[in-house]
Amino acid sequence: MCIKVLIVEDEIITALDIKISLEKLGFEVLSIEDTGKDAINKIKKLKPDLILMDIVLKGELDGIETTKLIKKRFDVPVVYLTAYSDKKTFERAKLTEPYGFIVKPAGIYELKCNIENAFYKYKLEKKLKKQADLLNLTHDAIIVHDMVDKITFWNKGAEERYGWHEEEVLGEVTHDLLKTEFPDSLNETCERFLSKGYWEGELIHTKRSGEKIIVSSRWALQKDENNIPIGFMEINSDITERKRAEESLREANDKLELKVQKRTAELNILVDELKRSNDELKQFAYVTSHDLQEPLRTIASFTQLLKRRYNHKLDENADEFITYIVEGANRMQTMIKALLDYSRVNTRNNEFKLYDFEEILNQTLNSLKIAIDESNAVITIDPLPTVMVDDKQMIQLFQNLISNAIKFRKKQGEMKIHISCKKVSNNYTFSVADNGIGIEPQFRDRIFEVFQRLHTRDEYSGTGIGLAVCKKIVERHGGQIWVESEFGNGSIFYFTIPVD
Numbered sequence: 001m002c003i004k005v006l007i008v009e010d011e012i013i014t015a016l017d018i019k020i021s022l023e024k025l026g027f028e029v030l031s032i033e034d035t036g037k038d039a040i041n042k043i044k045k046l047k048p049d050l051i052l053m054d055i056v057l058k059g060e061l062d063g064i065e066t067t068k069l070i071k072k073r074f075d076v077p078v079v080y081l082t083a084y085s086d087k088k089t090f091e092r093a094k095l096t097e098p099y100g101f102i103v104k105p106a107g108i109y110e111l112k113c114n115i116e117n118a119f120y121k122y123k124l125e126k127k128l129k130k131q132a133d134l135l136n137l138t139h140d141a142i143i144v145h146d147m148v149d150k151i152t153f154w155n156k157g158a159e160e161r162y163g164w165h166e167e168e169v170l171g172e173v174t175h176d177l178l179k180t181e182f183p184d185s186l187n188e189t190c191e192r193f194l195s196k197g198y199w200e201g202e203l204i205h206t207k208r209s210g211e212k213i214i215v216s217s218r219w220a221l222q223k224d225e226n227n228i229p230i231g232f233m234e235i236n237s238d239i240t241e242r243k244r245a246e247e248s249l250r251e252a253n254d255k256l257e258l259k260v261q262k263r264t265a266e267l268n269i270l271v272d273e274l275k276r277s278n279d280e281l282k283q284f285a286y287v288t289s290h291d292l293q294e295p296l297r298t299i300a301s302f303t304q305l306l307k308r309r310y311n312h313k314l315d316e317n318a319d320e321f322i323t324y325i326v327e328g329a330n331r332m333q334t335m336i337k338a339l340l341d342y343s344r345v346n347t348r349n350n351e352f353k354l355y356d357f358e359e360i361l362n363q364t365l366n367s368l369k370i371a372i373d374e375s376n377a378v379i380t381i382d383p384l385p386t387v388m389v390d391d392k393q394m395i396q397l398f399q400n401l402i403s404n405a406i407k408f409r410k411k412q413g414e415m416k417i418h419i420s421c422k423k424v425s426n427n428y429t430f431s432v433a434d435n436g437i438g439i440e441p442q443f444r445d446r447i448f449e450v451f452q453r454l455h456t457r458d459e460y461s462g463t464g465i466g467l468a469v470c471k472k473i474v475e476r477h478g479g480q481i482w483v484e485s486e487f488g489n490g491s492i493f494y495f496t497i498p499v500d
């Protein structure tokens, strides 16, 4: 690259002499100016790479004042030309940080070395400044230390992070300044760092304000051209917030875990209690319904006897009372028997085996033959599958559903019942559809509960336990039961049985 030079010299012979030498050396001389003012005016237009500046100039501005102005307004290196070395002037000139001094008259090689050195130094400084600017861009703290841990560089990020300016900390020992707390001891950390040339970890630093921060720190060894360590660079990112967030998350998690454990333990106790009381209740229902049968049978048979023997022998009231007692005892017997059936779904049952549902339906219809004939019900049945079930319970289930369909038929019109089955994913869904009186939507769940009926005994006989038994049977088989109905227009009872 051809360096373009501006010469500022008021002795025209010296100036021309230098110009000739420079051109011989391959430099380009843009202009010769003899006052500081003229030189400044030309810089913008000519854009020199370097200025050779005579210290003693005539006019308002000498070389030093001119250089000061140039430094303020332009980015171009200045090398002073000086004929004598007056110490005071020299010191004043040094303050303007020139890139070199050339003593006049200068030999051709002296000119070459000085100009090239100055230009090289200027370029290098620019490069370093660019890098330093880059380092200053980051919010991380970048600190360079020499081998005795004294700070030689402290970027803007370090200023922001710790609160000290660079000029306050240069020469300080980092770990004293920042009161560094190491995960291990300082010696151990340094040993590890020096052996690998690299270290990474978390440190605690104290800021100028006294506040402690946690930093994620990375250290790298710096070596000179002979591979001798000359210092190390450390980059510190503030992770205090992240650490705090992690800590509170951990605490919250621990608390939650404890809560869940406590809750699970409470729930387990509750489940055990529920299971126990459920078992007790089942046992109670079974035992009471079973044991109540005997005294009830005695009451029923003796009141019947009473009725037979003393009918019309006592007064009219007595006949009526005895009739009520007989009816009540009979009703109670029916209810207790139904309750016993309900209790027995889980206590007296058979193993699941493969049964053909068409056969199950045959047996069911046989057992209901009288009711079917009396009601003239027309029953149609789709092909049915063979499934693993307790056949007795399936017969009981269909008996309850079909006898209900017959019982809750409409007064007029042909009574129709259709039985069907569909395979839906892993379940068989059976349906018993009738064209009876239907069920109002608000009662569709309630009817599966024990003793829940929608009609009086005078309208329709029954105990209100049939569908509760159906539900228990279906649930014992791992299925579900529900009803769809249009009030006044029939009902379809569905239940599922798992295919496997």
Ligand code: ADP
Pocket: 400, 404, 405, 406, 408, 434, 436, 437, 438, 439, 447, 452, 453, 454, 455, 461, 462, 463, 464, 465, 466, 467, 468, 491
């Ligand atoms: P019960 O038949 O002894 O009354 P269930 O438990 O079998 O008892 O039935 C409960 C109630 O559900 C019945 O009282 C009736 O109101 C209603 N119900 C059951 N099946 C049908 C049906 N097929 N059509 C209309 N209502 C029904």
